[in-house]
Amino acid sequence: MIPVEVGDPTDPRLADYARLTDVGHRVRREPAAGVFIAEGATVLERALDAGFTPRSLLLAPNRVEPAAALAARVAAAGAPVFVAGPDVLERLTGYHVHRGLLAAMDRRPLPTIAEVLAGARRVAVLEDITDHTNVGAAMRSAAAFGVDAVLVTPSCADPLYRRAIRTSMGACFTVPWTRLERWPEDIALLHDAGFVTAALTLGERAVPLDEFVARRPAAVALVLGSEGDGLRASTIAAAAVEVTIPMAGGIDSLNVAAAAAVAFYATR
Ligand SMILES: C[S@@+](CC[C@H](N)C(=O)[O-])C[C@H]1O[C@@H](n2cnc3c(N)ncnc32)[C@H](O)[C@@H]1O
Known part of the structure; x- marks a missing residue:
């Protein structure tokens, strides 16, 4: 050739x-x-x-x-x-x-939300993440820790963008994912499908991650927020529970991809 x-x-x-x-x-x-x-x-x-x-x-x-x-x-x-x-x-x-x-x-047509949720027990929602490397890193962790599917909100950066693909080392090709059409309205689809929606936040009312894991929810959707402002107030209000990763050393929060990796690992 x-x-x-x-x-x-x-x-x-x-x-x-x-x-x-x-x-x-x-x-x-x-x-x-x-x-x-x-x-x-x-x-x-x-x-x-x-x-x-x-x-x-x-x-x-x-x-x-x-x-x-x-x-x-x-x-x-x-x-x-x-x-x-x-x-x-x-x-x-x-x-x-x-x-x-x-x-x-x-590109291929994206699967429907129902298709990616079918048979899934642990999914992630990436809300409005702007940095393609964070999307790629979260996809890579999703693959590594056996998350069944990833849902991205309408404004979230594209998992098939060149830099996201590279950071994911191709996990964007293998992890089932799709884009939500309305957010946070579509959180109702997760509830209807039996998922406990866990908003990952720094909130004072949030349950520590270990405690949440000990409850052993049958199906869980881990909802992660954007780099700057974190999750929208309307998303937190609609989620079933707020969950936090306790921080030490005077650090207030993790990078969203790091938070995703911790949450995916802890709930595996
Ligand atoms: C850089 S943080 C955003 C920080 C933002 N100032 C806030 O108040 O949420 C991006 C996302 O990572 C997740 N995250 C980061 N650190 C976390 C922690 N310690 N516990 C739970 N989620 C965390 C959350 O989903 C958050 O929306």
């Missing part, structure tokens, strides 16, 4: 890779165009293993040989493989592509 050489960063065949550092542009364009970007060999391999369909592969010249097997998989799926020099890659994407491998992949 011989990659097609491209020397012009404005070549329309590379449009999926344009302005990768322009977050505002990418978060609008990618879901609308039904595309996401897999960066690096490991992430691409996991995306292919998870059954995602490639649209194209773009390699730096020094990645053509090491990525030959992956390129063959992409070509076998009917997608073109391009090679472009470092200058072209940098002008196209807006950054120095040091991994030298980018793949444009087709």
Whole structure:
């Protein structure tokens, strides 16, 4: 398989890779165009293993040989493989592509909420998280600690954004997840499905995490809030219980991805 050489960063065949550092542009364009970007060999391999369909592969010249097997998989799926020099890659994407491998992949329709909740006993809700690395890290912990599904609120950052995927090490491809349509109204769907909704907060009325775990709820939804303000007051009011991770050392709160990891581990 011989990659097609491209020397012009404005070549329309590379449009999926344009302005990768322009977050505002990418978060609008990618879901609308039904595309996401897999960066690096490991992430691409996991995306292919998870059954995602490639649209194209773009390699730096020094990645053509090491990525030959992956390129063959992409070509076998009917997608073109391009090679472009470092200058072209940098002008196209807006950054120095040091991994030298980018793949444009087709998104799949998200499952329905009912589908991801079916058979689940432990789920997480990520409310309005803005930082893609936090979303990716939470997804990685969800996979590591056996959380059955993740629900993201309408304003939460995209789990299939390049940086979220990279931080998750591909867990965004394997953990069942979907986007809620109305929040916090959709918390009623969790209650109807039998979940005890636990709002993770720093509130004084909150039950310590160990105490909550000792109650052994049959099905639990762990609801985590945004980096700045934490959970909305309306979400806390609608949740069945407030749960806190006791802090020491004068630290008032954990980063949301760290809090997710602790809560996922404790409730495993
Ligand atoms: C950085 S914190 C937000 C802090 C915010 N000032 C607040 O009052 O919630 C982001 C999210 O992580 C979770 N979190 C962080 N530390 C926590 C703790 N000690 N106990 C429970 N949840 C915590 C909460 O869900 C919180 O909304």
